[in-house]
Amino acid sequence: MPRRAAAPEEFGAVRTDPASVGPVDPPPRLLMGPGPGSADPRVLRAMSAPLVGQFDPAMTGFMAETMALYRDVFRTRNEATLLVDGTSRAGIEAALVSLVEPGDRVLVPVFGRFGHLLVEIARRCGAWVDTIETAWGTVFDPREVERAVARTDPKIVAVVQGDTSTTMCQPLADIGRICRERGVLLYADVTATLGGNAFEMDAWGVDVATAGLQKCLGGPSGSAPISLSPHAVEAVTRRRHVEAGMRDAADELEAAAGGRIASNYFDLAMILDYWGPRRLNHHTEATSMLYCAHECARLVLAEGLRARIERHRLHGCAMLAGLAALGLQVFGDREHRMTNVVGVEIPAGVDGDAVRAAMLADFGIEIGTSFGPLRGRIWRIGVMGYNARRDAVLITLAALEQVLRASGASATSGAGVGAAKEVYQQARAA
């Protein structure tokens, strides 16, 4: 194959002189987009703890603690509750590539961008994917899912709980029941919801769930908590293969009957053998991110999972009330909103990107737009993790009022902050 230089425009914009680079010194930002939110400073500080070795008793102790903490966060008794070393998307891919054998049928109910992501990843795993779709801004009636399951007879149903692209939260309890009745594995992507919206892994019958730290858990992206039911562990373990160069350490392992998992890095059978009592070497655990994930979960449980979900609900409601009082139209089905992100339509005649740029440049506040059909049509304003706080809500509303007015939109002075305060007063009175 002849060599050809890459197009010079590819990365032409990123020329920097290494000698001029100082330590990272991020500007202060209040991250009120759909995530990542601003991380809890306690979580960030946890990462500066010194390293220990991969098989140090202290390290395996931290791993065991992390497993125990996330069992309570996922509301499960699943032994196989651990971390995948990567972003939330790594967790999704680890789940799907380990469960899906080429040719397996997978049903994905799609109600936003992240449903499409599940389709995309499942297809790359070799699945035969069936989808059902509903308008962005709505969720599925469980009977629609039931009919699709009956029609397509999948091995796996893969669904997002909260799709930040539309701000919708899909009820999962009935889907879990449907899957249990039919012996279908249920995978749920709870990245954007866990720790700020109710999620009952065992009670709802979810077989595999994956998350990330950067939404309601109040951490940075980079570690993906995952939990697998015994049924899912069995499905994954049927595909266990031990890599050459490690075989002597695993003589006792039975030969696997299932097809080999297409990824080594995301091979949950091997990752389970690393986190489990066999402690077979796989990747080198990302220790600092594990410290971080450990602290995220610890803080969730110290606050109380129920109290934390209520906190997200309260501040999300206050934000919604404030945005509505600023004259913005709330997007989507209000009955099925995620607690932690509010979508509002960008008013006609207002340049949505210019508003976002002004919020960032003048007030240091980040808000988001969305993807696909909603790109430039809605703003998404997050209230999650560390930033699910009264001051963060009020300052965002105050700044947005200024920016909206400067952009030519009408916004009654003080209306946003006033409406949010009203929500807080009612909550105190209740």
Added chain:
Amino acid sequence: MPRRAAAPEEFGAVRTDPASVGPVDPPPRLLMGPGPGSADPRVLRAMSAPLVGQFDPAMTGFMAETMALYRDVFRTRNEATLLVDGTSRAGIEAALVSLVEPGDRVLVPVFGRFGHLLVEIARRCGAWVDTIETAWGTVFDPREVERAVARTDPKIVAVVQGDTSTTMCQPLADIGRICRERGVLLYADVTATLGGNAFEMDAWGVDVATAGLQKCLGGPSGSAPISLSPHAVEAVTRRRHVEAGMRDAADELEAAAGGRIASNYFDLAMILDYWGPRRLNHHTEATSMLYCAHECARLVLAEGLRARIERHRLHGCAMLAGLAALGLQVFGDREHRMTNVVGVEIPAGVDGDAVRAAMLADFGIEIGTSFGPLRGRIWRIGVMGYNARRDAVLITLAALEQVLRASGASATSGAGVGAAKEVYQQARAA
């Protein structure tokens, strides 16, 4: 499929009461194994910087700086120099799954465990893998590689530079020349060597190289620097597909001619579009790990890459001299040692694991054993990154003398520390 409970012993050992879990509080450890080494405290502190949004100009600025810094660390002008969000193994898999199309021939010269890992990953990518092997403790004569290339006509040669399992460092310049002459892509895993051993990506003609932070770069595991030559970028970009739900943002992209990459998370074509000027959303960048990787590279260049390699060489030599003076037999071909890890044979009659346990329990020092044929046969003692230091070398030798003597091995009092000091004195005199 009927449901069955997982074997209870699977994770039975890891029961912990979440309510009793405090913040991580690692014991002090001097990590002198084959890696991770102890991280530089400045690198750990960099991770506590606050987050900024994914497309914040500050963030894209940090990404551009990170690319520039790693270009100098890899000794390359490759624009496509960036991070994969995961451990060093994630970098390997991203490289191979993005380059290898099912049925492609890949040649892997195997001289230790991590060569086997390349075989394993390439096979999972659907490659037809040919291997050549050499005894653990030796490296390949380039002519052996040349003959194998001629015989097997591979699309890709994949090779480890430094295989910590054997402590050997494979010379790559001639292999690069051979691959260039024949139009073969050369992938090198430089996880264990980069920043502490010479590596000349462009001069040697390496097309793709991947690393990790946890060895000579002095950081924790969890981010994988990667660089791709224009030729490799072209090979990867031929396989570009944009995921559904994102297509509107990428209307200008040409349809890809190559087969779709089997992984979404490791799809370097998409990751390049995220790091490049198109800024197409892919994963949510692991911001704290990026800060960390940025600081690792910045400290390497502030020290000077050449000075840092010389530091590794010096302290590695001092460690080797000390270990030999303690009566330990150095493992493998001394001409082709990595600078940053020394293998020594465990003396007959000495329980290698008991020595490692005593080093950890009594002195807080971690040293390693190896894998496969060398498990329990050698210890591996690392001198890398932050721990490539005189005090770390001398304290390790002093402690090991104590433990060896208590284990029944003969070790002349003061011989290890004395021999290491001799190396330092000669270096000062030179």
